[in-house]
Amino acid sequence: MVDRLASRSIPAYWTATRGDVVLVSDGQSVSIRTQQAAPTDPQALRDGTAVAPGSSGVVAERETLGPGSVTTPQTPVATDGGTPPSAEALVIETVHADAEGDDRANLNDEYVVFRNNGSSPLDLSGWTVTDAAGKTYTFPDGYTLPAGATVTLHTGSGTDSETDLYWGSGSPIWNNDGDTVTVRNGDDAVVQTETYE
Numbered sequence: 001m002v003d004r005l006a007s008r009s010i011p012a013y014w015t016a017t018r019g020d021v022v023l024v025s026d027g028q029s030v031s032i033r034t035q036q037a038a039p040t041d042p043q044a045l046r047d048g049t050a051v052a053p054g055s056s057g058v059v060a061e062r063e064t065l066g067p068g069s070v071t072t073p074q075t076p077v078a079t080d081g082g083t084p085p086s087a088e089a090l091v092i093e094t095v096h097a098d099a100e101g102d103d104r105a106n107l108n109d110e111y112v113v114f115r116n117n118g119s120s121p122l123d124l125s126g127w128t129v130t131d132a133a134g135k136t137y138t139f140p141d142g143y144t145l146p147a148g149a150t151v152t153l154h155t156g157s158g159t160d161s162e163t164d165l166y167w168g169s170g171s172p173i174w175n176n177d178g179d180t181v182t183v184r185n186g187d188d189a190v191v192q193t194e195t196y197e
Contacts, residue, residue, distance in 0.1 A: 010042070011040035011041070011042075011063070012040055012041075012042045013032060013034060013040060013062075014038070014048070015051070016048075016050055016051065017036075017038035017039070017046075017048030017049060017050060017051060018034040018035060018036060018037075018038050018048070018051065019034060019035025019036055019051040019055060019059075020034065020035050020059055021033070021034050022034070022059050029064050029065060030064065030065045031061050031063075031064050032061070032062050032063045032064070032065070033059040033060060033061050033062065034059055034060070034062055035051060035055070035058070035059055035060075036048075036049070036051060036091055036093070036115075036117065037060075037062060037089065037091050037117045038117075040063075049117070058092070058094075058095060058194055058196050060091065060092055060192060060193070060194045061193060089116050089117050089118025089119075089120075089122055089147075090114055090115075090116060090117075090118075090122060090124075090145070090183060090191060090192055091114065091115045091116075091117050091192070092112060092113075092114060092181055092183070092192055092194040093113045093114065093115045093150060094111075094112065094113035095112050095113075095174065095179075095181060095194060095196050096109070096110060096111050096112070096113075097110060097174035097175065097176050097179065097196070098110075098176045099172070103172040103176070104171060104172060107154070107155045107156030107157075107169065107170075107171075107172065108154040108155065108156040108157075108158060108166070109154075110154070110155040110156075110172055110173065110174055111152050111153055111154045111155065112129065112152070112153045112174070112181055113150050113151070113152050113153075114145065114150065114151050114152075114153065114183075115148075115149070115150045116145040116146065116147055116148060116149055116150075117148075118147055119147050120147055121144045121145065121146050121147055122144065122145045122147075123143075123144050124139040124143050124144065124145055125139060125140070125141045125142055125143055125144075125186065126138065126139065126141065126185075126186035127139045127183060127184060127185050127186060127191075128183070128184045128188075129153060129181065129182070129183055130181075130182045130184070131173055131174060131175075131179050131180065131181065131182075132175075132179050132180045135169070135173055137153065137167045139165070140160060140165070143160075143165070146162075149162075149163075150163070151163055151164070151165055152164050152165070153165045153166075153167060154166050154167065155167050155169050155172060155173045155174070156168070156169065177197070178195070178196060178197040179195075179196065180193060180194065180195045180196075181193065181194040181195075181196075
């Protein structure tokens, strides 16, 4: 079965490595959303990180299929023949919008966790994170997220480190009753978006 899918270049979304798989249609296109990123090449499905059975979490859009189209995401190739880090490797893993107690008094317990699901370090210099109201955080120059690593972006203030970054806001950013997290690269192109309710 896997060989037949691969021979036809049909992507596969395996729940063992993707978690929940949600299809959303507006009547003309289909958005494919999953808990985490993973390979869609049928012959590379087992290369993804397993999702623990019964785990829950928000889903993020991974691909959109237009009318009558079935496409396979293309892997970018560097000029030296290697595979460069891909913006698609960045995953919004957790949105913790409701801080313990009064949100305004516990800003660093309001946070977003990002993971580099790629196999190469991801240079996030100049990338931005925005909410639905347009409040914007910019990753520091020179900040690189190692392959497989996570970084937590806290709303409040603190000292940046490899694993923790601070927005520096004096008030909450993420609405407890729903918001949208949007990540753009240095060219202002959207590379990841997550809506929660």
